[in-house]
Amino acid sequence: MSELIGAPRGVYDILPEEAEQWQWLESRLKHVIHLAAYREIRVPIFENTDLFKRGVGETTDIVNKEMYTFLDKSDRSITLRPEGTAGVVRAYLSNGMHRLTPPVKLWYFGPMFRYERTQAGRQRQFHQIGIEALGSSGPAIDAEVILIANDCLEAVGIKDCRLELNSIGCTDCRPRYRDLLRQTLEPKLPLLCEDCKERFERNPLRMLDCKVETCQAQFVNLPSTIAELCQPCKEHWDGLLSALEQTGLKPVLNDRLVRGLDYYCRTVFEFITTDKRLGAQSTVCAGGRYDYLIETLGGTRTPAIGWAMGLERVRIISDAPSGSGPSVFAVSCDEKAALSIATRLRREGISCDLDFAPSGKPRGLGKQMEKANKTGARFAVIQGEDELASNTISIKDMKSGEQTRIPAQELVPFFSGKVGTPAN
RNA sequence: GCAGGUGUCGCCAAGCGGUUAAGGCCCUGGAUUGUGGUUCCGGUAUGCGCGGGUUCGAAUCCCGUCAUCUGCCCCA
Numbered sequence: 001m002s003e004l005i006g007a008p009r010g011v012y013d014i015l016p017e018e019a020e021q022w023q024w025l026e027s028r029l030k031h032v033i034h035l036a037a038y039r040e041i042r043v044p045i046f047e048n049t050d051l052f053k054r055g056v057g058e059t060t061d062i063v064n065k066e067m068y069t070f071l072d073k074s075d076r077s078i079t080l081r082p083e084g085t086a087g088v089v090r091a092y093l094s095n096g097m098h099r100l101t102p103p104v105k106l107w108y109f110g111p112m113f114r115y116e117r118t119q120a121g122r123q124r125q126f127h128q129i130g131i132e133a134l135g136s137s138g139p140a141i142d143a144e145v146i147l148i149a150n151d152c153l154e155a156v157g158i159k160d161c162r163l164e165l166n167s168i169g170c171t172d173c174r175p176r177y178r179d180l181l182r183q184t185l186e187p188k189l190p191l192l193c194e195d196c197k198e199r200f201e202r203n204p205l206r207m208l209d210c211k212v213e214t215c216q217a218q219f220v221n222l223p224s225t226i227a228e229l230c231q232p233c234k235e236h237w238d239g240l241l242s243a244l245e246q247t248g249l250k251p252v253l254n255d256r257l258v259r260g261l262d263y264y265c266r267t268v269f270e271f272i273t274t275d276k277r278l279g280a281q282s283t284v285c286a287g288g289r290y291d292y293l294i295e296t297l298g299g300t301r302t303p304a305i306g307w308a309m310g311l312e313r314v315r316i317i318s319d320a321p322s323g324s325g326p327s328v329f330a331v332s333c334d335e336k337a338a339l340s341i342a343t344r345l346r347r348e349g350i351s352c353d354l355d356f357a358p359s360g361k362p363r364g365l366g367k368q369m370e371k372a373n374k375t376g377a378r379f380a381v382i383q384g385e386d387e388l389a390s391n392t393i394s395i396k397d398m399k400s401g402e403q404t405r406i407p408a409q410e411l412v413p414f415f416s417g418k419v420g421t422p423a424n
Numbered sequence: 425g426c427a428g429g430u431g432u433c434g435c436c437a438a439g440c441g442g443u444u445a446a447g448g449c450c451c452u453g454g455a456u457u458g459u460g461g462u463u464c465c466g467g468u469a470u471g472c473g474c475g476g477g478u479u480c481g482a483a484u485c486c487c488g489u490c491a492u493c494u495g496c497c498c499c500a
Binding site: 313331371 | 425426452453456457458459460461490491492493494495496497498499500
């Protein structure tokens, strides 16, 4: 035997039991999103590197240290997408979707790639589902987008999740706030960590969510992002709060929430769980408004907002069930007879499995029954020597143990109404 | 990129320097040559992540390496 080749670090296989949970999750999430009239868009999983550099931002960690970037055979720099929004916006522009009636409401699902240290709830290939609403600037669409995220989480059984919300202003008021922050913090600069000193120069807002205690100790009585919003941003913020209030969704206002990607403005939010199964990770969904991104990527100024949800994390804290066994298991001393029974049932939408012996020779009925039991089939359909001779079929209810014999041609009618189509 | 933990059968796991490496699950065969879920019996690692070293002797000690987990940074 040759040496085994393992999977690369940070990727993993989704085995059948878990894959069934994924199908359950995906179908429920899709359903919620479709109810709000968002339509699916499928975009490539790799793009030109510049798209992410420009879109996500040169100063972000994602671009600086987490991208899977390589040269293709023609020396083009290609990057495996680290997030979904940049690609969706690129597709929106590439395909002239800006001419559609706004807002253009889209959703996507698929793998994302980030070169990071792996740990609980974090891998190098992971999956996000996300929505984007392009072309509407009012607070109502912000509320819609947030409410959909909330309903998605509820639809998969996630309860202990809080919504943190903030506004980080626009190109008018954010520079003012940034200067104010710099002024306030300048005297304390020597007391802060190296990262914060760096952030002070490049992106002062990022200092606010520094995890270093000695830094946070210096960050008391700082000016609040909300208090410094300009009039239009303030109106937008108030509009969002009242829209959310009308739906009964209660956000936790957090004026330290700033988010890591450069393209956000005004509304930013995160859904955060306290479920300890996620280890150090707690954010399951995050997003915000990105009114300048489309322009940055070569379009005309277009307001937009969206979020992304990490499905690995969501699965762990959801109550996704794995699939159940077939409705029927066909048992026979003759494999061809069993297959023929299975086929008749399958064509009527009734799931049915049978035993395929490793040796190629049918195993005893006892062994087959054992297997029927193990697969969790609701009924066993038995056609042994007797049944074959009399053109009948025995049907055994695997729960009660009751068994009845019916004419072979009544097989399908017997089951109609008794069992459904396969679960998912 | 940094800091720790762990690596024995497909899975869980005992062993902690001495001769044939427990056990459980799963899988598989049989008791039961036409009937499952209980029970009983049998089979399944010449091997202890990999490479070196110490030793009369190593899964057990040391070094390196790889993988994995946990945390930091950051993020979904």
